[in-house]
Amino acid sequence: MTRSFSRWVLVSYGIYLLLPLYWLLSMAVRTNAEIVGDFSVLPQSPTLANFAEIFSSPVWYQAFGNSLTYVAINTLISLAVAIPAAYTFSRYRFLGDKQLFFWLLTNRMAPPAVFLLPFFQLYSAIGLFDTPLAVALAHCLFTVPLSVWILEGFFSAVPTELDEMAKIDGHGFLYFFFRVFLPINRGAIGVTLFFCFMFSWVELLLARTLSGASSKPIVVVMTRTISASGMDWGVLAAAGVLTVIPGILVVWFVRKDLVKGFALGRVS
Amino acid sequence: MSSFKPHDNRAWLGVLPVVLIVGFSAVIPLMTVLNYSVQDILDFNSRFFVGFQWYRETLHDPRFLSAFVRQITFSLTVLLIEIPLGIAVAKGIPKTGRLTPLILILLALPLLIPWNVVATIWQIFARPDIGLLGVGINALGISYNYTSEPLHAWLTLVAMDVWHWTSLVALLSFAGLTAIQLPFYQAAELDGANKWQVFRLVELPRLRGVLIIAILLRLMDSFMIYTEPFVLTGGGPGDTTTFLSQYLATMAVGQFDLGPAAAFSVIYFLFILLFCWLFYTSVALDDDS
Numbered sequence: 001m002t003r004s005f006s007r008w009v010l011v012s013y014g015i016y017l018l019l020p021l022y023w024l025l026s027m028a029v030r031t032n033a034e035i036v037g038d039f040s041v042l043p044q045s046p047t048l049a050n051f052a053e054i055f056s057s058p059v060w061y062q063a064f065g066n067s068l069t070y071v072a073i074n075t076l077i078s079l080a081v082a083i084p085a086a087y088t089f090s091r092y093r094f095l096g097d098k099q100l101f102f103w104l105l106t107n108r109m110a111p112p113a114v115f116l117l118p119f120f121q122l123y124s125a126i127g128l129f130d131t132p133l134a135v136a137l138a139h140c141l142f143t144v145p146l147s148v149w150i151l152e153g154f155f156s157a158v159p160t161e162l163d164e165m166a167k168i169d170g171h172g173f174l175y176f177f178f179r180v181f182l183p184i185n186r187g188a189i190g191v192t193l194f195f196c197f198m199f200s201w202v203e204l205l206l207a208r209t210l211s212g213a214s215s216k217p218i219v220v221v222m223t224r225t226i227s228a229s230g231m232d233w234g235v236l237a238a239a240g241v242l243t244v245i246p247g248i249l250v251v252w253f254v255r256k257d258l259v260k261g262f263a264l265g266r267v268s
Numbered sequence: 269m270s271s272f273k274p275h276d277n278r279a280w281l282g283v284l285p286v287v288l289i290v291g292f293s294a295v296i297p298l299m300t301v302l303n304y305s306v307q308d309i310l311d312f313n314s315r316f317f318v319g320f321q322w323y324r325e326t327l328h329d330p331r332f333l334s335a336f337v338r339q340i341t342f343s344l345t346v347l348l349i350e351i352p353l354g355i356a357v358a359k360g361i362p363k364t365g366r367l368t369p370l371i372l373i374l375l376a377l378p379l380l381i382p383w384n385v386v387a388t389i390w391q392i393f394a395r396p397d398i399g400l401l402g403v404g405i406n407a408l409g410i411s412y413n414y415t416s417e418p419l420h421a422w423l424t425l426v427a428m429d430v431w432h433w434t435s436l437v438a439l440l441s442f443a444g445l446t447a448i449q450l451p452f453y454q455a456a457e458l459d460g461a462n463k464w465q466v467f468r469l470v471e472l473p474r475l476r477g478v479l480i481i482a483i484l485l486r487l488m489d490s491f492m493i494y495t496e497p498f499v500l501t502g503g504g505p506g507d508t509t510t511f512l513s514q515y516l517a518t519m520a521v522g523q524f525d526l527g528p529a530a531a532f533s534v535i536y537f538l539f540i541l542l543f544c545w546l547f548y549t550s551v552a553l554d555d556d557s
Binding site: 005006007008009010011013014016017018019020021022023024027035036039041077080081082084085087088089091092093094095097100104106107108109110111112113114115116117118119121122137138140141144145148194197198201202203204205209218219222233236237239240243244246247248250251252255256 | 273274275276277278279280281282283285286287289290292293294296297298300301304353356357359360361369371372373374375376377378379380381382383384385386388389390392393397398399400401403431434435488491492494495512513514516517520521526529533536537540541544
Protein backbone atom coordinates (compact mmCIF):
# COMPACT_ATOMS: atom_id res chain seq x y z
CA MET A 1 0.00 0.00 0.00
CA THR A 2 2.00 2.96 -1.22
CA ARG A 3 1.48 6.55 -0.19
CA SER A 4 0.20 7.68 -3.57
CA PHE A 5 -2.28 4.80 -3.67
CA SER A 6 -3.76 5.68 -0.29
CA ARG A 7 -3.89 9.40 -1.22
CA TRP A 8 -5.85 8.37 -4.27
CA VAL A 9 -8.20 6.32 -2.08
CA LEU A 10 -8.67 9.29 0.28
CA VAL A 11 -9.48 11.70 -2.55
CA SER A 12 -11.92 9.33 -4.27
CA TYR A 13 -13.58 8.55 -0.96
CA GLY A 14 -13.83 12.27 -0.24
CA ILE A 15 -15.66 12.77 -3.53
CA TYR A 16 -17.94 9.82 -2.76
CA LEU A 17 -18.63 11.40 0.64
CA LEU A 18 -19.40 14.85 -0.75
CA LEU A 19 -21.57 13.98 -3.76
CA PRO A 20 -24.74 13.00 -1.83
CA LEU A 21 -24.23 15.99 0.47
CA TYR A 22 -23.91 18.30 -2.51
CA TRP A 23 -27.09 16.84 -3.95
CA LEU A 24 -28.96 17.39 -0.69
CA LEU A 25 -27.85 21.02 -0.56
CA SER A 26 -28.63 21.56 -4.21
CA MET A 27 -32.13 20.09 -3.79
CA ALA A 28 -32.75 22.29 -0.76
CA VAL A 29 -32.41 25.48 -2.80
CA ARG A 30 -34.71 24.39 -5.64
CA THR A 31 -38.45 24.67 -5.97
CA ASN A 32 -40.43 21.44 -6.25
CA ALA A 33 -41.34 22.35 -9.83
CA GLU A 34 -37.66 22.46 -10.72
CA ILE A 35 -36.88 19.20 -8.88
CA VAL A 36 -39.46 17.11 -10.70
CA GLY A 37 -38.96 19.05 -13.94
CA ASP A 38 -35.97 18.82 -16.26
CA PHE A 39 -32.91 17.24 -14.66
CA SER A 40 -29.95 19.55 -14.11
CA VAL A 41 -26.81 19.13 -12.05
CA LEU A 42 -26.73 22.78 -10.95
CA PRO A 43 -29.75 24.58 -9.47
CA GLN A 44 -31.18 26.90 -12.15
CA SER A 45 -32.69 29.55 -9.89
CA PRO A 46 -31.54 29.08 -6.28
CA THR A 47 -34.15 30.01 -3.69
CA LEU A 48 -34.37 30.00 0.09
CA ALA A 49 -38.14 29.45 0.07
CA ASN A 50 -37.83 25.91 1.49
CA PHE A 51 -35.88 27.18 4.48
CA ALA A 52 -38.34 30.03 4.95
CA GLU A 53 -41.18 27.54 5.11
CA ILE A 54 -39.41 25.59 7.86
CA PHE A 55 -38.57 28.64 9.94
CA SER A 56 -42.09 29.99 9.71
CA SER A 57 -43.66 26.77 10.98
CA PRO A 58 -43.63 26.16 14.75
CA VAL A 59 -43.88 22.39 14.17
CA TRP A 60 -40.40 22.43 12.71
CA TYR A 61 -38.55 24.66 15.11
CA GLN A 62 -40.24 23.16 18.17
CA ALA A 63 -39.13 19.76 16.95
CA PHE A 64 -35.58 21.07 16.68
CA GLY A 65 -35.83 22.35 20.24
CA ASN A 66 -37.20 19.03 21.50
CA SER A 67 -34.37 17.08 19.89
CA LEU A 68 -31.65 19.38 21.17
CA THR A 69 -33.18 19.21 24.68
CA TYR A 70 -33.05 15.45 25.03
CA VAL A 71 -29.61 15.24 23.41
CA ALA A 72 -28.29 17.82 25.89
CA ILE A 73 -29.90 16.05 28.89
CA ASN A 74 -28.59 12.71 27.69
CA THR A 75 -25.04 14.01 27.21
CA LEU A 76 -25.04 15.62 30.67
CA ILE A 77 -26.34 12.49 32.43
CA SER A 78 -23.95 10.23 30.50
CA LEU A 79 -20.90 12.30 31.35
CA ALA A 80 -21.96 12.82 34.97
CA VAL A 81 -22.31 9.10 35.70
CA ALA A 82 -19.66 7.76 33.32
CA ILE A 83 -16.76 9.92 34.53
CA PRO A 84 -16.73 8.63 38.14
CA ALA A 85 -17.36 5.08 36.95
CA ALA A 86 -14.56 5.18 34.38
CA TYR A 87 -12.20 6.62 36.99
CA THR A 88 -13.16 3.83 39.39
CA PHE A 89 -12.65 1.13 36.75
CA SER A 90 -9.26 2.58 35.84
CA ARG A 91 -7.99 2.87 39.44
CA TYR A 92 -9.45 0.01 41.50
CA ARG A 93 -10.19 -3.67 41.36
CA PHE A 94 -13.36 -4.72 43.13
CA LEU A 95 -15.70 -7.63 43.47
CA GLY A 96 -17.28 -8.33 40.07
CA ASP A 97 -15.54 -5.51 38.19
CA LYS A 98 -14.90 -7.48 34.99
CA GLN A 99 -18.42 -8.92 34.94
CA LEU A 100 -19.89 -5.47 35.49
CA PHE A 101 -17.87 -4.03 32.62
CA PHE A 102 -19.02 -6.78 30.30
CA TRP A 103 -22.63 -6.39 31.43
CA LEU A 104 -22.44 -2.69 30.57
CA LEU A 105 -21.16 -3.52 27.10
CA THR A 106 -23.93 -6.05 26.48
CA ASN A 107 -26.40 -3.17 26.76
CA ARG A 108 -24.62 -1.49 23.89
CA MET A 109 -25.38 -4.67 21.92
CA ALA A 110 -29.11 -4.78 22.65
CA PRO A 111 -31.09 -3.91 19.50
CA PRO A 112 -33.37 -0.93 20.28
CA ALA A 113 -36.18 -2.74 18.48
CA VAL A 114 -36.14 -5.32 21.30
CA PHE A 115 -36.92 -2.68 23.91
CA LEU A 116 -39.57 -0.67 22.10
CA LEU A 117 -42.65 -1.97 23.81
CA PRO A 118 -41.26 -2.46 27.34
CA PHE A 119 -39.82 1.06 27.22
CA PHE A 120 -43.15 2.46 26.17
CA GLN A 121 -44.88 0.71 29.07
CA LEU A 122 -42.18 1.56 31.61
CA TYR A 123 -42.11 5.26 30.83
CA SER A 124 -45.89 5.46 30.61
CA ALA A 125 -46.13 3.81 34.03
CA ILE A 126 -43.86 6.37 35.69
CA GLY A 127 -45.46 9.30 33.87
CA LEU A 128 -42.44 10.27 31.78
CA PHE A 129 -43.89 9.32 28.39
CA ASP A 130 -43.85 12.21 25.91
CA THR A 131 -41.14 14.14 27.75
CA PRO A 132 -37.56 14.79 26.58
CA LEU A 133 -36.38 13.14 29.81
CA ALA A 134 -37.83 9.78 28.73
CA VAL A 135 -35.89 9.80 25.46
CA ALA A 136 -32.75 11.02 27.23
CA LEU A 137 -32.96 8.19 29.80
CA ALA A 138 -33.66 5.58 27.14
CA HIS A 139 -30.66 6.73 25.10
CA CYS A 140 -28.53 6.32 28.23
CA LEU A 141 -28.85 2.61 27.61
CA PHE A 142 -26.22 2.87 24.87
CA THR A 143 -24.48 6.20 25.50
CA VAL A 144 -23.51 5.42 29.11
CA PRO A 145 -21.80 2.06 28.39
CA LEU A 146 -20.00 3.58 25.42
CA SER A 147 -18.87 6.59 27.48
CA VAL A 148 -17.54 4.34 30.25
CA TRP A 149 -15.74 2.23 27.64
CA ILE A 150 -14.07 5.22 25.95
CA LEU A 151 -13.23 7.11 29.16
CA GLU A 152 -11.82 4.03 30.91
CA GLY A 153 -9.31 3.68 28.07
CA PHE A 154 -8.21 7.29 28.38
CA PHE A 155 -8.12 7.33 32.19
CA SER A 156 -6.08 4.13 32.40
CA ALA A 157 -3.41 5.80 30.26
CA VAL A 158 -2.93 8.50 32.93
CA PRO A 159 -0.22 7.26 35.33
CA THR A 160 -1.38 6.70 38.93
CA GLU A 161 1.71 8.65 40.07
CA LEU A 162 -0.31 11.76 39.27
CA ASP A 163 -2.93 10.80 41.87
CA GLU A 164 -0.23 10.19 44.46
CA MET A 165 1.62 13.42 43.73
CA ALA A 166 -1.55 15.39 44.38
CA LYS A 167 -1.91 13.59 47.72
CA ILE A 168 1.70 14.43 48.67
CA ASP A 169 1.08 18.06 47.72
CA GLY A 170 -1.66 18.04 50.35
CA HIS A 171 -4.60 18.45 47.98
CA GLY A 172 -7.89 16.76 48.79
CA PHE A 173 -9.35 14.25 46.37
CA LEU A 174 -12.04 16.59 45.04
CA TYR A 175 -9.47 19.31 44.32
CA PHE A 176 -7.27 16.80 42.51
CA PHE A 177 -10.16 15.34 40.54
CA PHE A 178 -11.70 18.58 39.33
CA ARG A 179 -8.62 20.81 39.09
CA VAL A 180 -5.97 18.33 37.91
CA PHE A 181 -7.45 15.11 36.58
CA LEU A 182 -10.39 16.36 34.53
CA PRO A 183 -8.53 19.26 32.88
CA ILE A 184 -5.77 16.98 31.61
CA ASN A 185 -8.45 14.64 30.25
CA ARG A 186 -10.23 17.37 28.31
CA GLY A 187 -9.53 15.53 25.08
CA ALA A 188 -11.12 12.36 26.39
CA ILE A 189 -14.22 14.25 27.49
CA GLY A 190 -14.39 15.94 24.09
CA VAL A 191 -14.31 12.60 22.30
CA THR A 192 -16.96 11.17 24.65
CA LEU A 193 -19.16 14.22 24.15
CA PHE A 194 -18.84 13.69 20.42
CA PHE A 195 -19.95 10.05 20.66
CA CYS A 196 -22.85 10.78 23.07
CA PHE A 197 -24.13 13.53 20.85
CA MET A 198 -23.66 11.39 17.79
CA PHE A 199 -25.60 8.36 19.00
CA SER A 200 -28.39 10.35 20.67
CA TRP A 201 -28.95 12.92 17.91
CA VAL A 202 -29.08 10.36 15.13
CA GLU A 203 -31.36 7.78 16.77
CA LEU A 204 -34.94 7.49 15.49
CA LEU A 205 -36.61 4.32 16.74
CA LEU A 206 -36.64 4.98 20.52
CA ALA A 207 -37.14 8.71 20.08
CA ARG A 208 -40.21 8.05 17.97
CA THR A 209 -41.66 5.49 20.37
CA LEU A 210 -41.22 7.59 23.50
CA SER A 211 -42.47 10.93 22.23
CA GLY A 212 -46.08 11.84 21.68
CA ALA A 213 -47.60 15.01 20.34
CA SER A 214 -45.90 17.50 22.62
CA SER A 215 -42.26 16.40 22.44
CA LYS A 216 -41.95 15.28 18.85
CA PRO A 217 -38.28 15.28 17.83
CA ILE A 218 -37.03 16.56 14.50
CA VAL A 219 -36.26 13.10 13.15
CA VAL A 220 -39.92 12.16 13.60
CA VAL A 221 -41.31 15.34 12.08
CA MET A 222 -39.20 14.62 9.01
CA THR A 223 -40.72 11.18 8.46
CA ARG A 224 -44.23 12.60 9.01
CA THR A 225 -43.76 15.26 6.36
CA ILE A 226 -42.93 12.68 3.74
CA SER A 227 -46.26 10.95 4.18
CA ALA A 228 -48.41 13.98 4.99
CA SER A 229 -47.86 16.28 2.05
CA GLY A 230 -47.00 13.79 -0.67
CA MET A 231 -43.40 14.31 -1.67
CA ASP A 232 -42.26 17.78 -0.77
CA TRP A 233 -38.66 17.10 -1.80
CA GLY A 234 -37.46 20.67 -1.44
CA VAL A 235 -38.60 21.11 2.17
CA LEU A 236 -37.41 17.61 3.03
CA ALA A 237 -33.94 18.41 1.67
CA ALA A 238 -33.87 21.76 3.46
CA ALA A 239 -34.79 20.06 6.76
CA GLY A 240 -32.05 17.51 6.07
CA VAL A 241 -29.53 20.30 5.65
CA LEU A 242 -30.66 21.84 8.96
CA THR A 243 -30.25 18.56 10.86
CA VAL A 244 -26.64 18.36 9.69
CA ILE A 245 -25.78 21.76 11.18
CA PRO A 246 -25.76 20.83 14.93
CA GLY A 247 -23.38 17.98 14.05
CA ILE A 248 -21.04 20.37 12.26
CA LEU A 249 -21.13 22.73 15.26
CA VAL A 250 -20.27 19.92 17.69
CA VAL A 251 -17.32 18.71 15.62
CA TRP A 252 -16.16 22.30 15.20
CA PHE A 253 -16.18 22.92 18.97
CA VAL A 254 -14.38 19.72 19.86
CA ARG A 255 -12.16 19.63 16.76
CA LYS A 256 -8.87 20.18 18.62
CA ASP A 257 -9.81 17.75 21.38
CA LEU A 258 -11.08 15.30 18.82
CA VAL A 259 -7.78 15.16 16.96
CA LYS A 260 -5.78 15.12 20.18
CA GLY A 261 -8.18 12.81 21.99
CA PHE A 262 -8.28 10.26 19.22
CA ALA A 263 -4.50 10.38 18.93
CA LEU A 264 -3.66 10.15 22.63
CA GLY A 265 -6.29 7.65 23.67
CA ARG A 266 -5.19 4.21 24.73
CA VAL A 267 -6.14 2.91 21.36
CA SER A 268 -3.26 0.63 20.48
CA MET B 269 -6.22 -2.21 32.92
CA SER B 270 -2.92 -2.13 34.81
CA SER B 271 -2.07 -4.96 37.16
CA PHE B 272 -1.09 -3.07 40.32
CA LYS B 273 -4.49 -1.58 41.03
CA PRO B 274 -5.56 -1.81 44.69
CA HIS B 275 -8.50 -4.07 45.54
CA ASP B 276 -11.20 -2.10 47.29
CA ASN B 277 -14.88 -2.99 47.32
CA ARG B 278 -15.82 0.54 48.32
CA ALA B 279 -15.08 1.33 44.66
CA TRP B 280 -18.63 0.12 43.98
CA LEU B 281 -19.74 3.58 45.16
CA GLY B 282 -18.05 5.07 42.10
CA VAL B 283 -19.86 2.82 39.64
CA LEU B 284 -23.19 2.85 41.47
CA PRO B 285 -24.72 5.75 39.46
CA VAL B 286 -23.93 3.95 36.20
CA VAL B 287 -25.39 0.70 37.49
CA LEU B 288 -28.57 2.47 38.60
CA ILE B 289 -29.15 4.43 35.43
CA VAL B 290 -28.34 1.62 33.02
CA GLY B 291 -30.10 -0.91 35.21
CA PHE B 292 -33.26 1.17 35.16
CA SER B 293 -33.32 1.22 31.37
CA ALA B 294 -32.02 -2.31 30.84
CA VAL B 295 -33.11 -4.71 33.57
CA ILE B 296 -36.80 -3.81 33.87
CA PRO B 297 -37.49 -3.89 30.10
CA LEU B 298 -35.46 -7.09 29.71
CA MET B 299 -37.50 -8.75 32.44
CA THR B 300 -40.67 -7.60 30.68
CA VAL B 301 -39.48 -9.11 27.40
CA LEU B 302 -38.59 -12.42 29.08
CA ASN B 303 -41.96 -12.44 30.79
CA TYR B 304 -43.88 -11.84 27.56
CA SER B 305 -41.87 -14.42 25.66
CA VAL B 306 -43.42 -17.33 27.56
CA GLN B 307 -47.01 -16.10 27.46
CA ASP B 308 -49.84 -15.87 24.98
CA ILE B 309 -51.20 -12.37 25.38
CA LEU B 310 -54.62 -11.72 23.93
CA ASP B 311 -55.03 -8.46 25.77
CA PHE B 312 -53.60 -7.25 29.04
CA ASN B 313 -56.25 -9.01 31.12
CA SER B 314 -56.19 -12.45 29.53
CA ARG B 315 -52.87 -14.19 29.10
CA PHE B 316 -51.67 -17.80 29.39
CA PHE B 317 -48.37 -19.42 30.07
CA VAL B 318 -47.18 -21.24 26.94
CA GLY B 319 -43.62 -22.21 27.85
CA PHE B 320 -41.17 -22.28 24.98
CA GLN B 321 -43.77 -22.43 22.24
CA TRP B 322 -42.91 -18.99 20.76
CA TYR B 323 -39.22 -19.84 20.74
CA ARG B 324 -39.84 -23.04 18.80
CA GLU B 325 -42.16 -21.27 16.37
CA THR B 326 -39.71 -18.42 15.78
CA LEU B 327 -36.82 -20.77 15.09
CA HIS B 328 -38.96 -22.66 12.55
CA ASP B 329 -40.49 -19.56 10.97
CA PRO B 330 -39.21 -19.40 7.35
CA ARG B 331 -39.62 -15.60 7.29
CA PHE B 332 -37.45 -15.27 10.39
CA LEU B 333 -34.82 -17.57 8.88
CA SER B 334 -34.71 -15.71 5.57
CA ALA B 335 -34.48 -12.35 7.36
CA PHE B 336 -31.66 -13.84 9.41
CA VAL B 337 -29.73 -14.99 6.32
CA ARG B 338 -30.23 -11.58 4.67
CA GLN B 339 -29.00 -9.94 7.86
CA ILE B 340 -25.80 -11.99 8.04
CA THR B 341 -25.07 -11.48 4.34
CA PHE B 342 -25.54 -7.74 4.72
CA SER B 343 -23.43 -7.43 7.89
CA LEU B 344 -20.55 -9.45 6.46
CA THR B 345 -20.61 -7.52 3.18
CA VAL B 346 -20.42 -4.09 4.80
CA LEU B 347 -17.74 -5.24 7.26
CA LEU B 348 -15.61 -6.65 4.42
CA ILE B 349 -15.83 -3.35 2.55
CA GLU B 350 -15.71 -0.85 5.41
CA ILE B 351 -12.77 -2.21 7.40
CA PRO B 352 -10.15 -2.34 4.55
CA LEU B 353 -11.50 0.85 2.98
CA GLY B 354 -11.41 2.66 6.33
CA ILE B 355 -7.78 1.64 6.87
CA ALA B 356 -6.83 2.75 3.35
CA VAL B 357 -8.56 6.12 3.83
CA ALA B 358 -6.84 6.58 7.21
CA LYS B 359 -3.45 5.90 5.60
CA GLY B 360 -4.12 8.66 3.08
CA ILE B 361 -4.72 11.33 5.76
CA PRO B 362 -1.58 13.43 6.33
CA LYS B 363 -0.49 12.98 9.96
CA THR B 364 0.19 16.67 10.50
CA GLY B 365 -0.54 19.83 8.63
CA ARG B 366 -3.29 22.37 8.15
CA LEU B 367 -5.45 20.06 6.06
CA THR B 368 -5.61 17.32 8.70
CA PRO B 369 -8.31 18.79 11.00
CA LEU B 370 -10.38 19.74 7.95
CA ILE B 371 -10.24 16.21 6.58
CA LEU B 372 -11.15 14.74 9.98
CA ILE B 373 -14.16 17.04 10.32
CA LEU B 374 -15.29 16.14 6.81
CA LEU B 375 -14.95 12.44 7.62
CA ALA B 376 -16.93 12.84 10.85
CA LEU B 377 -19.87 14.45 9.02
CA PRO B 378 -21.82 11.34 7.95
CA LEU B 379 -21.60 10.03 11.52
CA LEU B 380 -23.45 13.09 12.83
CA ILE B 381 -26.40 13.02 10.47
CA PRO B 382 -29.61 11.48 11.87
CA TRP B 383 -30.09 8.01 10.45
CA ASN B 384 -33.37 8.72 8.75
CA VAL B 385 -31.81 11.83 7.17
CA VAL B 386 -28.97 9.63 5.86
CA ALA B 387 -31.62 7.48 4.23
CA THR B 388 -33.44 10.57 2.94
CA ILE B 389 -30.20 11.89 1.46
CA TRP B 390 -29.68 8.60 -0.35
CA GLN B 391 -33.28 8.49 -1.45
CA ILE B 392 -32.92 11.91 -3.07
CA PHE B 393 -29.49 10.96 -4.42
CA ALA B 394 -30.36 7.56 -5.87
CA ARG B 395 -33.86 8.00 -7.25
CA PRO B 396 -33.87 7.27 -10.98
CA ASP B 397 -36.05 10.31 -11.73
CA ILE B 398 -34.50 13.12 -9.64
CA GLY B 399 -31.29 11.72 -8.14
CA LEU B 400 -27.78 12.52 -9.31
CA LEU B 401 -26.70 8.90 -8.89
CA GLY B 402 -29.87 7.37 -10.33
CA VAL B 403 -29.94 9.63 -13.37
CA GLY B 404 -26.17 9.29 -13.76
CA ILE B 405 -26.18 5.49 -13.84
CA ASN B 406 -29.11 5.38 -16.24
CA ALA B 407 -27.34 7.91 -18.48
CA LEU B 408 -24.44 5.43 -18.71
CA GLY B 409 -26.85 3.04 -20.35
CA ILE B 410 -27.27 0.80 -17.30
CA SER B 411 -30.89 0.43 -16.27
CA TYR B 412 -31.04 1.19 -12.55
CA ASN B 413 -34.05 1.51 -10.29
CA TYR B 414 -33.64 0.69 -6.62
CA THR B 415 -37.35 0.92 -5.89
CA SER B 416 -38.27 -2.00 -8.17
CA GLU B 417 -35.13 -4.15 -8.55
CA PRO B 418 -34.21 -6.21 -5.43
CA LEU B 419 -30.52 -6.38 -6.35
CA HIS B 420 -30.33 -2.63 -6.95
CA ALA B 421 -32.08 -1.96 -3.64
CA TRP B 422 -29.59 -4.19 -1.85
CA LEU B 423 -26.57 -2.61 -3.54
CA THR B 424 -27.90 0.88 -2.78
CA LEU B 425 -28.21 -0.08 0.90
CA VAL B 426 -24.62 -1.35 0.93
CA ALA B 427 -23.39 1.82 -0.81
CA MET B 428 -25.28 3.91 1.75
CA ASP B 429 -23.90 1.97 4.70
CA VAL B 430 -20.36 2.33 3.33
CA TRP B 431 -20.95 6.06 2.92
CA HIS B 432 -22.37 6.28 6.43
CA TRP B 433 -19.93 4.22 8.47
CA THR B 434 -16.52 3.90 6.77
CA SER B 435 -15.62 7.19 8.45
CA LEU B 436 -15.84 5.57 11.87
CA VAL B 437 -13.26 2.94 10.88
CA ALA B 438 -11.12 5.60 9.22
CA LEU B 439 -11.15 7.92 12.26
CA LEU B 440 -10.31 5.12 14.68
CA SER B 441 -7.57 3.77 12.39
CA PHE B 442 -6.12 7.26 11.98
CA ALA B 443 -5.94 7.57 15.77
CA GLY B 444 -4.14 4.23 15.88
CA LEU B 445 -1.71 5.22 13.12
CA THR B 446 -0.74 8.53 14.72
CA ALA B 447 0.07 6.67 17.96
CA ILE B 448 2.86 4.71 16.21
CA GLN B 449 6.17 6.29 17.02
CA LEU B 450 8.76 7.26 14.43
CA PRO B 451 11.53 4.81 15.56
CA PHE B 452 9.35 1.89 14.42
CA TYR B 453 9.33 3.31 10.90
CA GLN B 454 13.05 4.10 11.02
CA ALA B 455 13.87 0.56 12.10
CA ALA B 456 11.75 -0.82 9.28
CA GLU B 457 13.51 1.45 6.82
CA LEU B 458 16.92 0.26 8.04
CA ASP B 459 15.80 -3.32 7.47
CA GLY B 460 14.94 -2.37 3.91
CA ALA B 461 11.23 -3.08 4.26
CA ASN B 462 9.03 -2.00 1.37
CA LYS B 463 5.81 -0.03 1.86
CA TRP B 464 3.63 -3.14 1.95
CA GLN B 465 5.90 -4.81 4.52
CA VAL B 466 5.85 -1.67 6.68
CA PHE B 467 2.07 -1.77 6.62
CA ARG B 468 1.84 -5.51 7.21
CA LEU B 469 4.51 -5.82 9.93
CA VAL B 470 4.68 -2.41 11.62
CA GLU B 471 1.32 -0.70 11.25
CA LEU B 472 -1.27 -3.46 11.14
CA PRO B 473 -0.23 -5.13 14.44
CA ARG B 474 -0.43 -1.74 16.18
CA LEU B 475 -3.88 -1.09 14.75
CA ARG B 476 -5.20 -4.22 16.44
CA GLY B 477 -6.74 -2.40 19.41
CA VAL B 478 -8.66 0.16 17.37
CA LEU B 479 -9.66 -2.40 14.78
CA ILE B 480 -11.21 -4.60 17.47
CA ILE B 481 -13.31 -1.63 18.63
CA ALA B 482 -14.23 -0.76 15.04
CA ILE B 483 -15.19 -4.32 14.07
CA LEU B 484 -17.22 -4.84 17.26
CA LEU B 485 -19.10 -1.55 16.84
CA ARG B 486 -19.80 -2.21 13.17
CA LEU B 487 -20.82 -5.80 13.86
CA MET B 488 -23.31 -4.76 16.56
CA ASP B 489 -24.72 -1.79 14.69
CA SER B 490 -25.04 -3.38 11.27
CA PHE B 491 -26.84 -6.25 12.94
CA MET B 492 -29.33 -3.83 14.50
CA ILE B 493 -29.86 -1.72 11.36
CA TYR B 494 -33.42 -0.44 11.16
CA THR B 495 -33.96 3.17 10.22
CA GLU B 496 -31.97 3.33 6.99
CA PRO B 497 -33.64 0.45 5.12
CA PHE B 498 -36.99 1.43 6.64
CA VAL B 499 -36.82 4.89 5.07
CA LEU B 500 -34.88 4.08 1.88
CA THR B 501 -36.55 0.88 0.69
CA GLY B 502 -39.22 0.18 3.29
CA GLY B 503 -37.85 -3.36 3.36
CA GLY B 504 -38.75 -3.92 -0.25
CA PRO B 505 -39.20 -4.60 -3.05
CA GLY B 506 -41.22 -7.41 -1.49
CA ASP B 507 -39.26 -8.34 1.62
CA THR B 508 -35.86 -8.51 -0.11
CA THR B 509 -34.31 -5.87 2.15
CA THR B 510 -36.27 -6.62 5.34
CA PHE B 511 -33.70 -7.17 8.06
CA LEU B 512 -34.23 -8.53 11.56
CA SER B 513 -35.03 -5.25 13.33
CA GLN B 514 -37.68 -4.28 10.86
CA TYR B 515 -39.31 -7.68 10.94
CA LEU B 516 -39.39 -7.45 14.73
CA ALA B 517 -40.82 -3.92 14.78
CA THR B 518 -43.61 -4.94 12.40
CA MET B 519 -44.42 -7.90 14.63
CA ALA B 520 -44.38 -6.03 17.96
CA VAL B 521 -45.79 -2.62 17.06
CA GLY B 522 -47.61 -3.32 13.81
CA GLN B 523 -49.34 -6.60 14.55
CA PHE B 524 -49.09 -6.42 18.36
CA ASP B 525 -48.01 -10.09 18.59
CA LEU B 526 -46.37 -9.54 21.95
CA GLY B 527 -45.45 -13.11 22.88
CA PRO B 528 -43.81 -14.14 19.58
CA ALA B 529 -42.16 -10.71 19.26
CA ALA B 530 -40.65 -11.07 22.72
CA ALA B 531 -39.31 -14.56 21.95
CA PHE B 532 -37.89 -13.16 18.72
CA SER B 533 -36.25 -10.34 20.72
CA VAL B 534 -34.57 -12.73 23.12
CA ILE B 535 -33.23 -14.93 20.30
CA TYR B 536 -32.06 -11.84 18.39
CA PHE B 537 -30.25 -10.39 21.41
CA LEU B 538 -28.62 -13.75 22.21
CA PHE B 539 -27.31 -14.01 18.64
CA ILE B 540 -25.65 -10.60 18.80
CA LEU B 541 -24.14 -11.50 22.17
CA LEU B 542 -22.91 -14.80 20.72
CA PHE B 543 -21.28 -13.16 17.68
CA CYS B 544 -19.56 -10.50 19.74
CA TRP B 545 -18.46 -13.03 22.33
CA LEU B 546 -17.06 -15.39 19.65
CA PHE B 547 -15.17 -12.54 18.01
CA TYR B 548 -13.93 -11.22 21.34
CA THR B 549 -12.73 -14.58 22.68
CA SER B 550 -11.04 -15.53 19.41
CA VAL B 551 -9.15 -12.24 19.60
CA ALA B 552 -8.32 -12.85 23.27
CA LEU B 553 -7.12 -16.40 22.52
CA ASP B 554 -4.93 -14.98 19.79
CA ASP B 555 -3.46 -12.64 22.37
CA ASP B 556 -2.38 -15.49 24.62
CA SER B 557 -0.59 -17.52 21.98
